[in-house]
Amino acid sequence: MVAAERPILDADGVRRALTRIAHEILERHQGAEGLLLAGLRRRGVPLAERLAALIQQFEGVAVPVGELDVTMFRDDLQTRGTRSSLQRSSMPQDVTEARVVLVDDVLYTGRTVRAALEAILSYGRPQQIQLAVLVDRGHRELPIRADYVGKNLPTAQGEQVAVRVQEIDGRDEVVLVHQEPASVQAPGVQAPGVQTQEAHSRGTHSRVAGQPGEP
Amino acid sequence: MRRKDVLDLDDFSAEELHEVMETAEAMREVLSRPIKRVPPLRGKTIVNCFYEASTRTRVSFELAGKNLSADVVNVGASGSSVEKGESLVDTTRTLQALGADMVVMRHPHAGAPYLVARELSAAVINAGDGWHAHPTQALLDLFTVRDRLGSLEGRKVVIIGDVLHSRVARSNIWAFTTMGAQVVLCGPPTLIPAGIETAVAEGRRRRWGDGIQSGVQKEHAAVKVQYDLDKACQDADVLMALRIQKERQAGALFPSLREYSRLYGLTQERVARAKFGALVMHPGPMNEGIEIMPEVAYGAQSVIEEQVTNGVAVRMALLYLLAGGHGGRAV
Incomplete structure (x- = not known):
């Protein structure tokens, strides 16, 4: 059984998608006043930083960027056990009255975003919370949608979307990982050749967003 | 975990x-x-x-x-x-x-x-x-030192006072030596367990073998005993005073609290002998004026409340x- 990767976005594609999202955020908010970008660990954080850099470039306004580790707010801690890879969150300023844009790499079941909503509310009561994702792959299990989407990507549940970013993985790309020959595969079980959760939680490999409930 | x-x-x-x-x-x-x-x-x-x-x-x-x-x-x-x-x-x-x-x-x-x-x-x-x-006291001590000083590797941590009756000292010895710090125990000979240097070394060897454990240099990760507090304070990164446990002093292990305080009390002069910016710690509750002077306990180098x-x-x-x-x- 071989894991085959189909390219979805290359480095230029990622750059264009982020550029468009940055413009859309500015357009929707009529500027960058009161904005706060909150990146979801891990790969949402560099994406949020890049959006902030683009907004700075377009508008000359420095938008604060926060980092959220939503692990403690996940709804699957009871069944999967608490994890060791708990990272420090940080918010650069009070979120009350801010217009917060959550930034993540892949939107899938929506459970991570639900946890992120609860996490951000522990910092205060923002005026508004929006969601920006690089890839929306469908299969939602909760009533959640993204406000800004880099790429809508219809997928099968057995497939996995890997988002790689320069800051963590050494290159920018989005690929669809699927198994050949097509095999019956339970979600969460990975074929050889696909990086495991353990591996990328140590920061050495790219994220494979395939398992339901993965952060 | x-x-x-x-x-x-x-x-x-x-x-x-x-x-x-x-x-x-x-x-x-x-x-x-x-x-x-x-x-x-x-x-x-x-x-x-x-x-x-x-x-x-x-x-x-x-x-x-x-x-x-x-x-x-x-x-x-x-x-x-x-x-x-x-x-x-x-x-x-x-x-x-x-x-x-x-x-x-x-x-x-x-x-x-x-x-x-x-x-x-x-x-x-x-x-x-x-x-x-x-163990949880030792973990919070470790956390406090790491937060203030960064790496523990090669740091000199002096634990002062009644080591014999101190569970805090015992757990701290393991925590700090495993992180590569050198632990110096200082107190009256009656309050330092006999042979503790070899006991700790033996305990470590039995647990982790002779090799270098997790990148920790063996020569650092050791315990030394020093009976003179003025000497022990020299080049110290951390000065940790232990509580004199009056409730456990039935056996008259030192002549008087006054003498103890003179020889092993943490004073400003002694803190000044340590490295610049050395941390002053105490697991609490404190006997102020006995093992630690109030001006030290509430001084600029004290991290007791942070603990x-x-x-x-x-x-x-x-x-x-x-x-x-x-x-x-x-x-």
């Missing part, structure tokens, strides 16, 4: 200590939020079993459990069935039958939490047993990591 209980730190590897420290940093950030409560231990029950007096440890465990959304129940020796003669194991079995997922235990006798841990499937955390061990504050974050980290240690598969 893949262990059921935390009884002492002698079996903690440097990696495990790092894991606790990093998690504690995340927890400290949670404590800085307007809403300090996070939900990971929702539905879990923690029983604090304190058979010995305690303020900071008990309150800090209670807050830690509540901040993680666990249900916390406090049990003391008085007012419980212990007064009717129920044995320790029976009491804790009862607590487990009532639904306790974790038991935090403080006990006057060394080894009591070990006995309980063996009998229960619930996680057991030692919150101090006799003279033996106090207490960090205690909540460190205990949250431990409860969080233990909750996932045996139930679910940590992915």
Whole structure:
């Protein structure tokens, strides 16, 4: 059984998608006043930083960027056990009255975003919370949608979307990982050749967003 | 973390200590939020079993459990069935039958939490047993030093006073040496256990073998004894005064408190001998004017209050990591 990767976005594609999202955020908010970008660990954080850099470039306004580790707010801690890879969150300023844009790499079941909503509310009561994702792959299990989407990507549940970013993985790309020959595969079980959760939680490999409930 | 209980730190590897420290940093950030409560231990029950007096440890465990959304129940020796003669194991079995997922235990006798841990499937955390061990105090000491000084590698940590009766000192020896610090024990010869240098070295060797454990240099990771506090303070990065335990001084192990204070009290002159910016620590409660002078305890180099504050974050980290240690598969 071989894991085959189909390219979805290359480095230029990622750059264009982020550029468009940055413009859309500015357009929707009529500027960058009161904005706060909150990146979801891990790969949402560099994406949020890049959006902030683009907004700075377009508008000359420095938008604060926060980092959220939503692990403690996940709804699957009871069944999967608490994890060791708990990272420090940080918010650069009070979120009350801010217009917060959550930034993540892949939107899938929506459970991570639900946890992120609860996490951000522990910092205060923002005026508004929006969601920006690089890839929306469908299969939602909760009533959640993204406000800004880099790429809508219809997928099968057995497939996995890997988002790689320069800051963590050494290159920018989005690929669809699927198994050949097509095999019956339970979600969460990975074929050889696909990086495991353990591996990328140590920061050495790219994220494979395939398992339901993965952060 | 893949262990059921935390009884002492002698079996903690440097990696495990790092894991606790990093998690504690995340927890400290949670404590800085307007809403300090996070939900990971929702539905879990923690029983604090304190058979010995305690303020900071008990309150800090209670807050830690509540901040993680666990249900916390406090049990003391008085007012419980212990007064009717129920044995320790029976009491804790009862607590487990009532639904306790974790038991935090403080006990006057060394080894009591070990006995309980063996009998229960619930996680057991030692919150101090006799003279033996106090792992969560050592973890918060480690966290405080790491937070202020960064790496522990090659640091000189001086533990001053009544090492003989101190469970804090014993657990700290393991914590700091495993992280590569050199621990110097300083006190009157009657209050330093005989042969402790070789006992620690032997304990480490038996646990980790002769090789270098987790990148820690063997020559650093050792314990030395020094009876002269002025000499011990030289080049120190950390000065940790221990409480003179008046309640345990029946055997007249030193002539008088006045003499003790003159020879082993932490004064400003002695702090000045240490490295610039060295940290002053004390596990509390303090006997001000005996083992530590008030101007030192409340001086610029003192991190004694930080130790207490960090205690909540460190205990949250431990409860969080233990909750996932045996139930679910940590992915």
